[in-house]
Amino acid sequence: MSAAVRGRVSSERRLPLPDACLGCSSCVAVCPVASSDGRFAGPKVLGPAFERLLAGPWPGEPGLGPRDAERLGAGLCLQCHLCDLACPAGVEVSSLTRRAKALARRLPRGxxxxxxxxxxxxxxxxxxxxxxxxxxxxxxxxxxxxxxxxxxxxxxxxVGLHPARRLPRPPRQPFRAWFEATRRPREERDRQPVILFVGCHGRFHDPVVPRAAVEVLRSAGYRVVAAQEVCCGSPALSVGDEGRARDSLEANARLLDHLSTRLGGGVPIVSPCPSCSLSLRRLLPELIGDGPARAVADAVWDLGEFLAGPARVGLEQAFDRPRHWGDDGAPPSGEEAAVTPWTYHASCHLRALGVGKLFPALLSSLEVPGRLDAGPAADGCCGMGGLTGLTREGYDLSLAAGARVLEAYRSLAAAGPVVLSDCPACRWQIAEATGLKTAHPVELLAARLRDRAGGRNSIG
Amino acid sequence: MRAVGRGAPRVVDYDVVVIGSGLAGLVAAAAAAAAGARVGVVAESFGGLAMWSGLVSGKAPAGDEELDAVRFFIEFGVRCGLEYGGCGGSRGAEGEAAREGMEVLSSSGRPVRCLLAPETVWAGDLRNWASSGMQADDGGLLVVGFTELEDYPAAVIAGQAAAETGVRTAHRTVSLGRAAGRGLGVRIAGLFDDPAWFEGFLEASRRLLGREARRFRAVALPPVLGLFRFRSNLEALRENLGTAVFELPAVPPSLPGMRFWHLWRWRLEADGRTTFHLGRRVVEADTHGDRCLAVSDGLTVYRAAAFVLATGGVAGRGLEVPPEAFFRLSKPTGALRPGQAPGGGPARPGERSVPVEPIFGLETCGRRTDWLSWGVRVQDSSRPCPTGGPANVFVAGWQLGGPEPDALLSITTGWQAGRAAADCREEGTQ
Amino acid sequence: MRRLAEGEAVFDRADVIVIGGGATGVGVLWDLVLRGFDVVLVEQAGLASGTSGAFHGLLHSGGRYAGTDPETAAGCLAENRILKSVARSFIRETGGLFVRLEEDPEDWEERWLEGCRRAGLSPVPVRRDEVLDLEPHLTSTVLKAYRVPDAAVDGFGLLWSLVWSSVAAGARVYLRARVTGFLTDEDGVRGVEVVGLGGTEERAAAVTEGRFPQAEPGEITAEVVVNATGPWAQETAALACPAAAASVPLGHDKGVMLIFNSRLVSHVVNRLRPPADGDILVPHGPVTILGTTSGNVPGPGRLLPEPEEVALLLCEGRALLPDIDRVPPLRAYAGVRPLLKEAVDHTDPGAGRGGGRGFLLVDHGETDGLPGLVTVLGGKFTTFRAMAAETGDLVCRLVGRPARCRTAEVGVPRLGSPVPRPPAAPVSRAPLTTGAERAAHGRERPDLADSLVCECEFVSSSRLVSLLDAGLALSDARRLCRLGMGGCQGIFCTQRLAGALFGAGWPGDTAQPRTDREAVRAETDAFRRGRLTGVAAVQWGGQARLSALAAALERLTFGRPGREGEEKVR
Structure with a gap:
């Protein structure tokens, strides 16, 4: 096809849509980067408007280049997809900003x-x-x-980390080793299988979260199968490397499809990391798009969504709780001795998943006490921005970008809460910037399950 | 056959499902939750709120129902931390102040009539100025702009305001420094939410404007004084400048609308009865007989006893005008029957379920074109279709009334629809 | 018509006056300047604000006329080649395709090929699958396709470059200056009376339309006056005498075009059938133009596209691009073709397209005893250089100063290349300067260094201001840099525009700030209203939503008057 015609041409969308942009700025309103980083020109300019001039003002004329993309802050886009969801004209803004990102990446670097x-x-x-x-x-x-x-x-x-960013401690036992050691194939044989997509953070750096996820899923009566997996492609995409993201996604689609088939088909794929869930669910159809990829994408659940949905009944039984919870959702008083107060932070990618904030509702319904409300300002981007906040150049800006949210959590410090978040990057940022303890919400659930008799919900 | 298919079905149950989270959708969700229902909001994003200047326009509330709705709106707003009032910010005992209305400056300097306005603009009520015997030599208005925020040219606004209202005006433009970057309004609001940064701004504004601002009756600022800390920021500015301070509306994305969305949504979530499924577009509905049983976004099925359709006409995709419909409607005789989608086919819930009647046209350049047509006549029950159509689906939104943006209609129909939907649940359980 | 008094003081004096700033007039200006004449051009509105600003942006290869009028086709082909060599930077060699669909008559193809042969055009057959490769959005019912050297032409850029080159060579160009009468002496027509922006009503109009600050009416004298006013040719000739008007055989034919906000095709696509409505697609900058309709109208008044015409275009466009409904329509616009009357048959509404693309040169000295007045009439954008060349020859004969036409040899400088600046002149008297030329340079690559006034088309405020500083009206600047011509059609940028204008101290005289603000408001309101005209006829899909959004914004954010108030403002 002719290179002069802009936009994606696929069987579904034969005509390019970037030009459908009404300019209404809904994407700017919803963009976590636009409101936190002054260098970012916003999704409207970097998406549809940039795309419009990418092919040149006239066919065959030079269009915008890497330098322009860089000057507009293309590299800062998180690829969180919130803009796509906000667009009333149906423009896939993030796939357009991705092209600007990829362009910015072409600038020469050492x-x-x-x-x-x-x-x-x-x-x-x-x-x-x-x-x-x-x-x-x-x-x-x-x-x-x-x-x-x-x-x-x-x-x-x-490797270019800011001095204030500390590498995670090496895990005592990698997740895989722990998983194999605790598997009871014979007992679990008749149980319904669930594929756990662990994610790189859990696989390599912090096995505590996937371990908790496995414990909770097992308690809810599932047979957990840890997937053979590679990186979900999200980090590659966040630096604009679409090729690598595509390779990762393709490999995952093949591996997961194969595994699911072996388990009898139609097996839910659950991930404790919202970035992985989002990547698999949204990008598999978009970037790969074949039958298996779509089927895999359809089977992907975010852990919170799965626990609040199909696993709910099993989980309630495990907690020995009645199926329906009281309307007030308030914790029963007097029962608990030492309560760890907690508050919940939804990551950008979780919001982009559109499943709602299910963990706090789930924890409340399971009568996990100690919920604190950090107020409306806590609802936003923590500033980490995927990997950019880790680097020497990105550190200060990431703190500035997350100032509003971090301040909201800091205001809770007196109560000594643990900030629960699904996203490892958010936990990292919040912990370092506020000094508060952080955890994945499933850790709290697992701790409660382990320590039911004592009525404590401390995270070990 | 592919082995990996859909896992377990994704079904969520609520008493009431509200489709759309614009002004009408949020009011409907709040009304339903207040009536004791468990509410799920399925929406793509802000709806039209990112484009809404925050001013509630429309015809003055007439009936008791409308006044009840206004009262509810004001009271819930207080709980959210975003107060609304009419007539110079007066909440009135019963929302009666809304009948009086206010006249606030717009960003083109022209006054806008509205019934209710958020607290941030109260000091800019021109009627209030007039009633308190405002004279030409009595202060006047200082319009302050930010160098980085180009959507808000203070000089132009001041000049226009002087010409339009006869009030003496002056203007100053101050720079916010490098942190403001490209000057997106949302970014500047982010700075104002940062207490440390705001401290510095306050200091600078005292230095730059302090002595001068005191001489003016009020200072008008762009509507970017924070997404959450706007109240304390305005308070601090008022103290520091020694005069009244208010915000003027500006182009989208509009912070007053975004504040409304964030605060209402936060309050609804914190109350624990409402779950937001954002980033979801309802694409199909399961109707049985005269009842809608569930709607789906293609991935998740949302079951409920009743549904509120608040998909909007502008920002949402509640409105679709295919070319044929336009050309048909552009002739004076063109008419679609209620219950028909603009394309001529039968209405499908979610996609194009709002029945259509040609109810207005727009004049551009001396030529009348019936360029758009949507909406239903407002029924007492807010039911979408007077004849046929699911009985447990209720429509809300200003497009019900016609072409004029009428936020009051969003509030009243949202309130009606939310309550009616919550009542359905009781019918169902009995 | 007024007799020039002996020794009367005049505003300006030249060898030749050209009336009309369209393609024809600017072409004549360029031609005569290259021949060494001292020329003044007078235009009642902005440059290319009439027919030349409302054509479809197509540089014909002649293919379109091959089946009906091989002679015209041959003329087009010749001009096509010349313009491609001299004005390369304003012509985009997209190439053209003639496609025959299943429903198109077969015998026409043979007739067309025969016509092409006679015109010297050799269409290259393209395989069916290759066509769909080249143009993936095109209908799959394409049976046959031929490639011809059609191209897209940037009319605004080309005319501006010609004007700036001419100005640099000493010509004067007065925009927004209307000719109200002719001046005569015993030898015939000697000049024109020009009303600038003096009168009160016109002053108001000028504030909304543009910023040309020429205050008093004045006289301009010359040896020859060329009337190149296109659809206004008869009106203008009538200012001399009724007989002169009678010898201008002018007919008006309205054409409506529809713009889609997307580059849907990369070639000019024509249907291989007898020329009819809605069968040309031209990729023009970032948009696609679907043209055109044809219908007789009584005069060159302000024409608006009617929904029926747009519906017709859309219906025909669908045959070429089946998915066209999904593409956001941007706006529709109408132009008037000035056609030679004998070619226009008033009983047949489609006849305007049938023939009469030729042009006519009227020497009023011969026809009406008015020596010194020449009217050039008809033609089309593609042949404007040829028309100008013949007019130039005639002028040379009339003046008795033979000079060779050089327009086929001298290249048109691209915008932004260095041109010597004319000596500075007091503002009130200055016609266009070349300063804006450099400002227009940004066109090739959007300038992101400073803030964007228009986010849809990436127009920076500094670029806009430098265009305005150089004497361009907002409407001229808009056409050159596509300000407000993107998706939002000015809804979001009008306020920024007002800020940029005001920030630049526009319109320059700071003694009366109040007037400035009023002028800024009038200008920006007019800008926004102008944008609205085009979108009224395309209110479906996204454009319908956009209009609803715009209405809400105007009402609640800008407090601009609603429908009732709109009338008042106008």
Whole structure:
């Protein structure tokens, strides 16, 4: 097809839609970056307007280039898709801003810098690297925590992290090893299977979350199958590397389709990480789009959605709770001795999933006490912006971008709450910026399950 | 056959499902929740609220129902932390102030008549100025703009306001510094929500405007003084500048509308009866006999005893005008029967379920074109279709009334629809 | 007509006066300047504000006329080649396709091919599958296709470049200056009387229309006056004498075009059938133009596209692009073709397209005993250079100063290339300057360095202001930089525009700030109203929603008067 014709041409959408933009700015209103980073020109300008001139004002004329994309802050787009959902004209804004991002990425960068950028964007490789040095790191941290931290800090700077960002401690036991060790194939044989898409953070850095997810799902009566998986492609996409994201998604579609078939078909795929869920659910059809990819996308659930939905009954039984909860949703008084107060933070990708904030409702319905409300201002972007907030250049801006939200949580500090969030990046940011404890909500559930008799909900 | 299919069906149950989260949708959700219903809101995004200047226009509330709706709106707003009032910010004992209305400055300097306005614009009620014996030499208005915010040219607005209202005006433009970046209104509001940054701004504004502002009756600022901290920010500015301070409406994305959305949604969520499914577009409905059983976004099925259709006509996709309909309607004889979608086919819930009657035209450049046509006549029960159509679906939104943006109609129909829908639940359970 | 007094002081003096700032007039200006004449051009509104601003932007290869009028086709082809060589930067060699659909008559193809052969055009057959490869949105019912050297032409840019080159060479161009009468002496027509923006009513009109600050009416004298006013040719000739008007055989034919806010095709696409309504698609900048209709109208008044005409276009367009309903329509516009009368048959509404694309040169000295007045009439954008060349020859004969036509050899500078600046003149007397030329340079690549006034088309405020500073009216600047011509049609940028205008100190005289603001408001209101005219006829799909949104914004955010008030403002 002729390169002069703009827009995507697929069987579904034969005509390009960027020009359908009404200019109404709904996307700007909803964009977490536009409201937090002054360098970002906003989805309206970087999406439809940019696309309009990408092909040149006339056929065959030079259009906008990498420098323009960079000047408008294209690289800052989180690819959270909230703009797509807001657009009244049906323009897929984020797929347009992605083109601007990809363009900005073409700007020449130093060789080392590029190498490290690519490494951070390739979480699969980064994770494997981390796994390879897990032993020596553990040994180091074990003998001298100070030495461990120092070496970590050095390594962090080497890959371009800001000095204030500390690499996660090496896990004592990787998730996979724990999972295999605790599997009871014979007992679980007749149970309904669920595929767990762990995500890179859980696989390589922090096995606590997937472990909690497995425990809770098992208590709810499921047979959990940990997927053979690669990175969901979200980090690659967030730096504008569509090719790599596509490769990852394709591999995942193949692996998950195969696994589901082996388990008898139609198996729900559950992920504790909203970025992974979003990537699989939305980008598989968009970037891959074949039959298996679509089927896999359809079977993907966010963990909260799954626990509040199909697993609800099993979960309530596990908690030994009646099926229907009181209308007031208030915790029963006097029952608990030491209550850990908690509040819930919805990540941008979770909001983009459109499932609603299900964990707080679920926790309330299971009578997990101690909920705090951080107020309306807490509802927004924490500023981390995927990986950008980790880097030396992005750190200060990420704190500024999340100022409003972080301030809202800081105001709760006196109560000493744990901030629950599904997203590892949000937890990282909130923990470092506010000094509050953070956890995935499923950790709280797992802790409650483990410690039901004591009535405590501390997270171990 | 593919092995991986849909996993377990995604079904969620509510008493009332509200489709759309614009002004009408939020009011409907609040009304239904207040009546004790468990509410699910299925919507794509802000609806029209990101484009709404926050002013409630329309015909003055006439009947008791309308006054009840206004009262509810004002009271719920107080709980959300965003107060609405009429006539110089007076809430009135019963929302009666709305009957008086206000006249606030718009960003083209022309006064806009409205019934209710958010607290941030109260000080700009020109009627109030007039009633308190405002003279030409009595202060006047200082329009302050921000260099970075180009959608709000203070000089132009001040000049236009002087010409339109006869009030003495002056203008100043101050810079917000590098943090404002490209000057998107949402970004500037983000800065105003940052207490540390605002401290600095306050200091600077005292230095730059302090002595001068005191001489004016009021200072008009762009509507970007924070998405959440606007109240305390306005208060602090008022103290520092020593005079009344208010915001003028500006082009979208409109912060007053966004505040409304965020605060109402937060309050509804915090109350615990309402769940928001955002980023969802309802594409099909399951109707049986005269009842709608469920709607679906293609992935999740939302079951409820009653539904409120508040899909909007402008920002939402409640309105579709295919070319044929336009050409048909552009002839004076063209008419569609109620219950018919503009395309001529039967109405489908969610997609194009709002029945159509040609009810207005617009004149552009001396030529009348019946360019758009939608809406239903407002029924007492807000039912979408007077004849036929599901009985447990209720329509809300200003497009019910015709072409003139009438936020009061969104409020009243939203309130009616929400209550009627909540009543359905009781019928169902009995 | 007034007799020039002996020794009367005049406003300006030249060898030749050209009336009309359309393609014909500017072409004549350019031609005569290159021949070494001192020329003044007078235009009643903005440059290319009549027919030349409302054509479909197509540089014909002649293919369209091959089946009906091979002679015209040959003329088009010749001009097509010349313009491509001299005005390369304003012509986009998109290439053209003639496609025959299943429903199109088969015998026409043979007749068309024969016509092409006679016109010297050799269409290249394109395989059916190849066509769909080239143009993926095109209907799959294409049976046959041929490639011809059609192209898209940037009419505004080309005419502005010609004007700036001419100005740089010493010509004067007065925009928004209307000719109210002719001046004579014993030798015949000697000049024109021009009313600038002096009168009260006109002053008001000027404030809304533009900013040309020429205050007093004045006289301009010359040896020859060329009337190149297109659809106004008869009116203008009548200012000399009724007989002169009678010898101008002018007919008016309205054409409506529809713009889609998307580049749907990358070639000019014609249907291979007898020329009819809605069978040309032209990729023009970021948009696609679907043209055209044809129908007789009594005069060149302000014409608006009627819904029936738009419906007809859309219906025909669907045959070429089946999915066209899904594309957002942007606006519709109407132009008037000035046709030679003998070609227009008033009983047949479609006859305007049938023939009469030729042009006519009337020497009123011969026909009406008015030596010194020449009317050039008819033609089309593609042949404007040829028309100008013949007019130039005639002028040379009349003046008795033979000079060779050089327009086929001298290249038209691209916008932004250095042109010597004329000496500075006091503002009130200055015609156009070349300063704006540099400002127009940004056209090639959008300038993102500073803030955007228009986010749809990426127009920065500095670029707009530099265009205005150089003497362009907002409407001229808008056409050059596509300000407000994108998706939102001015809804969101009008306020920013007002700020940019005011911030630039527009219109320059700061002694009366109040007037400034009024002028800014009048200008921006007119800008917004102008945008509304075009969208009224395309109110479906996204455009319908946009209008509803606009109405709500006007009412609640800007407090602009609603429908009732609109009347008052007008």
């Amino acid at each position: 060789g080392y810098r590029r190498l490290m950028d690519d490494l951070l964007a390739d979480q699969e490789r980064f994770g494997r690297l981390a796994a390879a040095v897990r032993w020596p790191r553990s040994l180091l941290h074990g003998t001298s925590p100070w030495l461990g931290r120092t070496v970590d800090g050095f390594a962090g700077r080497l």
